[in-house]
Each structure stands twice: as structure tokens, then as C-alpha cells.
Amino acid sequence: MGNKRIDEPTGTEFVGHEWDGIEELDTPMPRWWLWTFYATVVWALIYVILYPAWPLIEKGTEGVLGWTSRGQLAEEMSAADMARQSFREELAVTPLERLPDNADLLQQAVAGGRAAFQIHCVQCHGSGAAGNQELGYPNLNDDDWLWGGDIRAIEYTIVHGIRQPDSSETRTGQMPAFAGAIEGERLDALVDHVLSLSDLAEPNAAGAVIYAENCALCHGATGEGSREFGAPRLNDAIWLRGNSREAVARQILNPRLGMMPAWGERLEPATISMLAAYVHSLGGGEDFVEVAADPAIEVDEQP
Structure with missing residues (x-):
């Protein structure tokens, strides 16, 4: 007791450590900190008892509540499935x-x-x-x-x-390949007429005749297309294979047919x-088809 040294301004005992003239005081922990620490210790003990906590050789401790994160996930997945x-x-x-x-x-x-x-x-x-x-x-x-x-x-x-x-x-829709049948000036005239249907070229009278003889049956007299044959419209601004002269000519000569x-x-x-x-x-869908007054009546699958 007689060897204790007290810091006079604070009344706190020195711990005896000194470094380069600086000494450490044995300042006690704040009460609020100590009570918080004790509370965490109590909470840890309660948690260990209630929940899985200690890993063992084959499995961990289960806890008296029987709760596991795997079990919670299984319940949530089951609810989502239902x-x-x-x-x-x-x-x-x-x-x-x-x-x-x-x-x-x-x-x-x-x-x-x-x-x-x-x-x-x-x-x-x-x-x-x-x-x-x-x-x-x-x-x-x-x-x-x-x-x-x-x-x-x-x-x-x-x-x-x-x-x-x-x-x-x-x-299934088919388009014949006109390579060898429509070539040269006749091909140019037909391309002119096809593009003119959507105002991309000047009308071509000779091309209109060729179109009427070879294309109108499926694509329509004015290029309106036909869903019965899967023949695309030619009189709008939407082109499946492109609207350049080269693209149109290629499709006439050797058509590329899609698959799904x-x-x-x-x-x-x-x-x-x-x-x-x-x-x-998505935005391009057409109006829902009207169904019969009796909801139990089957609607034909074929559009």
C-alpha cells in the first residue's frame, strides 16, 4: 500500500508503467460500459442455449428452440412453391x-x-x-x-x-427461289416495285406486272401480306431481312426462311x-380475341 502512487489532479492510482516520461493511470471502466458488457455476456449465454452455436464433429448443437437457417429457408421455399x-x-x-x-x-x-x-x-x-x-x-x-x-x-x-x-x-410457309427465273432488268424492275409499295422507290410498271404474276398470290396485290401463308407485308416500314435493294433482291433470288x-x-x-x-x-400484341359467352366453351387453338 505504501508503494502506491496517486495522481494528485485526478486522484487515480498509477499502474507503474512509464514510457519516455509518460505514465499510465489505472482509470476504472465507466459503469455504463461495464453493464453493457455484462448484458452481452448474458445474451451470449442465452443465445447458446436457444440457438445452434457450437460446431461438433458431425453436426452442431441444435438449441432448445430447434431453429435453423436451413429450416427457415425450407419453409420460405415451400411457401413460395405453394x-x-x-x-x-x-x-x-x-x-x-x-x-x-x-x-x-x-x-x-x-x-x-x-x-x-x-x-x-x-x-x-x-x-x-x-x-x-x-x-x-x-x-x-x-x-x-x-x-x-x-x-x-x-x-x-x-x-x-x-x-x-x-x-x-x-x-409452314414457303417462298420459291426465283434465281434463274427473274434476273437482270426484270429483277431490277421487281425490286423497284416492291420498294415502291412502302414508298422507298418510284413505281415501276414492268415490275408491277412481274409482281402480279409471281408474288401477289401470297403477298397481296398491294403488299398487304397473308397470315395464312406467313407471307410478310411489303407495304410498311418493317422489314424482317432489310429494305436495301441488295437485301430485297437476295430474298427474291434465294429466300432465307426462318425457323423456330x-x-x-x-x-x-x-x-x-x-x-x-x-x-x-411487349407492345405489338393485337387485341385479345373475343370468346364465346360461355367461358367453358373451348376456343379454337388455330388463329
């Missing part, structure tokens, strides 16, 4: 044409279709569904549809695909319905 199942069941019994009558169901279908599109469709149509003109993948945001743009027509195309030999109901997988055997019906709803919602 919600999705309920949505899919409701979607399965709702005709696509009736989706606008249920705003929540339509919103969920579009959201689900967007996710499915990112998995199955972006490889060709792009993440924004803008397609690829060079490769002939159509833009799904515009108003041009080779086979129809109402939701039923879109669904049919998704199910059966385009030019798929393994699907008996696939959409048939997803009917690959995807669940609910997923196909969601994809149809999403594609229809």
Missing part, C-alpha cells in the same frame, strides 16, 4: 382471352413469362425482344406479325414452332401461357 402452384392452377383454368379480366393474374403471367423468355428465347430474339435482322429473328416489339399477333396466335406459334419437321401442326423450335413438348402449358402473355404485352 404460391406459385396456386397461381399456375388458376392460370391453367383461365382462358388466355380472359386474362385481362383478372389484373393480378395477368400481371403475374407477364412477370413469369418475362423470366421464361430470358431463359428460352433471348438467344434468338435478344434480351429486349428486338430480334436480329441479319439473322432473320423477328422483332417482337413492333406491330408486324407473320402468323398473327393476338395472344392465341402467339401461343400457337410457341407450341408448334415454325417449319419444325417433328410437329405436324407447325406453321416447337416448345409444346419442352415446356409446361402454364409456362407457354406465361410466354404468350409476355410477348403479347
Whole structure:
């Protein structure tokens, strides 16, 4: 006791450490800090008893509450699966044409279709569904549809695909190759007439005659196209393969015909319905087809 040294200004005992003339005081911890520390110790003990805490050789301590993060995740996943199942069941019994009558169901279908599109469709149509003109993948945001743009027509195309030999109901349209039949001046005249249908060139009388003899049957007298044959419109500003003279001439001489997988055997019906709803919602989709007054009556799949 007699060896204790007290700092007179503070009344605090020195601990006896000195460094370069600087000495350390044995200042006691603040009471609030000590009580906080004791509380954390108590809380740690309670936590160890209630929750998993100590790792052992094969597994950890379980805690008296029996709670685990794995168990919580399993419960949340189960709840999410039940919600999705309920949505899919409701979607399965709702005709696509009736989706606008249920705003929540339509919103969920579009959201689900967007996710499915990112998995199955972006490889060709792009993440924004803008397609690829060079490769002939159509833009799904515009108003041009080779086979129809109402939701039923879109669904049919998704199910059966385009030019798929393994699907008996696939959409199939053909265009003959005119290489060797239409060449030189006749080809130039026909290209002039085709471009003139969308005001991209001056009218060509000779080309109009060639068009009427060889093209009007499928593409229409004024280039309005035909969804029965999948023949594109030629009198608007939307071009699947490009609107340059070279692109039009190449398509006349050696047409490049697109293909699309048939997803009917690959995807669940609910997923196909969601994809149809999403594609229809992109902006170019046409009005929902009216259905019979009795909702139980089946609507023909063929647009």
C-alpha cells in the first residue's frame, strides 16, 4: 500500500508503467460500459442455449428452440412453391382471352413469362425482344406479325414452332427461289416495285406486272401480306431481312426462311401461357380475341 502512487489532479492510482516520461493511470471502466458488457455476456449465454452455436464433429448443437437457417429457408421455399402452384392452377383454368379480366393474374403471367423468355428465347430474339435482322429473328416489339399477333396466335406459334419437321401442326410457309427465273432488268424492275409499295422507290410498271404474276398470290396485290401463308407485308416500314435493294433482291433470288423450335413438348402449358402473355404485352400484341359467352366453351387453338 505504501508503494502506491496517486495522481494528485485526478486522484487515480498509477499502474507503474512509464514510457519516455509518460505514465499510465489505472482509470476504472465507466459503469455504463461495464453493464453493457455484462448484458452481452448474458445474451451470449442465452443465445447458446436457444440457438445452434457450437460446431461438433458431425453436426452442431441444435438449441432448445430447434431453429435453423436451413429450416427457415425450407419453409420460405415451400411457401413460395405453394404460391406459385396456386397461381399456375388458376392460370391453367383461365382462358388466355380472359386474362385481362383478372389484373393480378395477368400481371403475374407477364412477370413469369418475362423470366421464361430470358431463359428460352433471348438467344434468338435478344434480351429486349428486338430480334436480329441479319439473322432473320423477328422483332417482337413492333406491330408486324407473320402468323398473327393476338395472344392465341402467339401461343400457337410457341407450341408448334415454325417449319419444325417433328410437329405436324407447325406453321409452314414457303417462298420459291426465283434465281434463274427473274434476273437482270426484270429483277431490277421487281425490286423497284416492291420498294415502291412502302414508298422507298418510284413505281415501276414492268415490275408491277412481274409482281402480279409471281408474288401477289401470297403477298397481296398491294403488299398487304397473308397470315395464312406467313407471307410478310411489303407495304410498311418493317422489314424482317432489310429494305436495301441488295437485301430485297437476295430474298427474291434465294429466300432465307426462318425457323423456330416447337416448345409444346419442352415446356409446361402454364409456362407457354406465361410466354404468350409476355410477348403479347411487349407492345405489338393485337387485341385479345373475343370468346364465346360461355367461358367453358373451348376456343379454337388455330388463329
